[in-house]
Amino acid sequence: MPAMQPNTVSTIAQTIQLSLSPVFMLTGIGALLNVLVGRMARVVDRVRDLEKLHPLSSGPDRDRYVSELRILDRRIKVINFGLFLAVSSAVMTCLVVAQLFVAELIGLRIATIVALTFTTAMLLLIAALISFIVEVRTSLRAVKVREELLEERQG
Numbered sequence: 001m002p003a004m005q006p007n008t009v010s011t012i013a014q015t016i017q018l019s020l021s022p023v024f025m026l027t028g029i030g031a032l033l034n035v036l037v038g039r040m041a042r043v044v045d046r047v048r049d050l051e052k053l054h055p056l057s058s059g060p061d062r063d064r065y066v067s068e069l070r071i072l073d074r075r076i077k078v079i080n081f082g083l084f085l086a087v088s089s090a091v092m093t094c095l096v097v098a099q100l101f102v103a104e105l106i107g108l109r110i111a112t113i114v115a116l117t118f119t120t121a122m123l124l125l126i127a128a129l130i131s132f133i134v135e136v137r138t139s140l141r142a143v144k145v146r147e148e149l150l151e152e153r154q155g
Contacts, residue, residue, distance in 0.1 A: 015104040019097045022118065025125070029090045032128060036086065039135065040079045047072050071142040075135055082131030085124050092121035 047069065054065045096118045103110050 011104060015100050019100050022093045022096045022121075025093050025121070026090055029086055029093065029125060029128075032125075032132065033083065033086050033090075036079055036083050036128075036132065039139075040076065040083070043072050043075050043079065047076075068142060071138065075138050075142075078131055078135040078138060082128050082135060085128035085131055089121045089124035089128060092117055092124060096121060 050065050050069055050072070054062065054069070057065055096114055099110060099114045099117060102108065103114070
């Protein structure tokens, strides 16, 4: 085992500098989480509105409500999965920062582990962003203006 070098203020400062990139990444993940939670809240509110209208409806209106509820259910699942991925990415990013400091403080040579942890965090973030775009596209597909609303009134 190699001899441990004494921890100096300069080596701690270098570790802090190394940890800044993951900390900025955490800021971005936090912003993504905020967007996802906001979208989830809007979807849940719409579901609650439709749940009130559904029992009172019939015919084409009822069919439209059921169709929209199915899309909203899908959106909830995609957003929930995106939230899971983003939070997992944040946890892995925090682990990177912790690993950097622990390695520096006790002299561990874990560069490969830190790199793998950071790569995992990035892959989880990529998956969360893909989930976000899937949800956005799903929501846009659901928005259909009925023809009768687009027609000009005669008279």
